[in-house]
Amino acid sequence: MGAFEGFTDPEMFDEMIGHDELTLDGYQDKASEFIFYKGSLLYPTLGLTGEAGEVAEKVKKLYRDDEVNFMRDDMVEELSPEQARNLAFELGDVMFYIAAIAGDIGYSLEEIADMNISKLTDRQHRNALSGSGDHR
Numbered sequence: 001m002g003a004f005e006g007f008t009d010p011e012m013f014d015e016m017i018g019h020d021e022l023t024l025d026g027y028q029d030k031a032s033e034f035i036f037y038k039g040s041l042l043y044p045t046l047g048l049t050g051e052a053g054e055v056a057e058k059v060k061k062l063y064r065d066d067e068v069n070f071m072r073d074d075m076v077e078e079l080s081p082e083q084a085r086n087l088a089f090e091l092g093d094v095m096f097y098i099a100a101i102a103g104d105i106g107y108s109l110e111e112i113a114d115m116n117i118s119k120l121t122d123r124q125h126r127n128a129l130s131g132s133g134d135h136r
């Protein structure tokens with residue numbers, strides 16, 4: 001369960017976000033203040049998979065209960081603001097653990113983001129965005 005799970009006042013939340021410019025590294029620094037577990041890597045990796053599962057669970061329920069058409073490019077228009085916000089909170093939980101894992105292995109989030117964009121750009125230039133394999 002995320003820190004804002006059960007958050008009941010969307011207007012108050014909307015006022016909270018967007019007030020401060022937040023870089024990825026700024027986020028990582030702030031998020032590290034909330035790390036309470038002992039040790040490194042294992043706990044946040046388990047947390048990451050758990051939170052990714054919560055994202056999948058929310059999407060599953062959109063499919064099962066709300067019959068959202070996921071094949072539409074503009075399917076986001078089928079989501080209510082509350083549904084989108086609930087997914088956004090789960091993505092934040094995923095981000096928290098990604099930040100923690102990155103810190104554990106000595107990387108900043110901006111380094112991780114830069115490495116990923118570089119990898120994707122390279123694949124795009126080699127026309128290798130689709131397919132499989134970590135090192136394609």
Ligand SMILES: [Mg+2]
Nearest residue numbers: 001002054093
């Ligand atoms: Mg969560």
